[in-house]
Amino acid sequence: MELRQCRLEIDDLDAFVSDLGEIGDRHGVTIQAFDSRYVADRRHLERAVELADRAIDRGENVARDRAVEILLYAAGRRQIDRALEMGVGEGENRAVVLVDGESDGDETAALEAVETLDAFVGQEATLETRDTETLCAFFDITDAERGATDASLSALVRERVALLEVEK
Template identity: 70%
Template sequence: MDLLECRLDINDLDSFVADLTAIGERHGATLQTVDARYVADRRHLERAVELADRAIERGENVARDRAVEILLYAAGRRQIDRALEMGVGEGENRAVVLIDATPHSDSKNGSDLDAARAAVTELEAFAGTEPTLDQQDEDVLRTFFDITDAERAATDASLAALVRERVALLDVEK
């Protein structure tokens, strides 16, 4: 899995999503773009990919598309509409583009992921690389993932660990 931390300036969201889909198909990769404000850390997205793949392997997935299933887990939600709140929108975005080899694809080597990454950077919407996971907005994460003051007081776990717990608990809530 590769993460491209960047700025995006999206004029047409549907066109941007279509471009990502085409890049993924061309390079044997799954691409999912999320608003960086909703990502606790790299491990948050790694865990979402692991659990989405497990759900797909077991036939327990909600979404037909792997990228959407990954988004569901990353958001800790089973409703696609609610999970899409974590995605990027038209205009300027601080984002993370997740690029992962599509399971059972003939194109699983790093050069294909590198090519997919390069193709993303050539999109019109790509405004440049930028560290987007170096600092989290605790209020945004706590609100989006429904992490209460009482929950924070009851544990010494980090906020990122609590977010990852929400990702993992999605299987329990099915």
């Protein structure tokens, strides 16, 4: 799995998603773009990919598309419309683009193709500063819960991702 932290300026979301799908098909990879405010860290997305693949292997996936299944796990939700809040939208986005395939070469080539899209403004460290308020609100992590544990916010988010498996 490769990640590209970046800034996107999306004029037409449907066209952008279609472009990502075409790049993914051309390179044999799965591509998903996230609004970085909803991503705790790299391990958050690694866990989502792992659990999505396990669900697909077991025939327990909700979505037909692997990229959407990864989004569902990353969001810790089974409802696609609620998980889409974690995706990018039209306008300016601080984003994280996830590319996952069988080979590093395919992932690298796909990322290079993503960088040629009109929507791609440039690389930017988007995960270095965490939007704690947004993460807590989106993943329903209360102040009381944070106060009752010494677990990091990232660990609590990954717990929500893992709980999706139990709640099915």
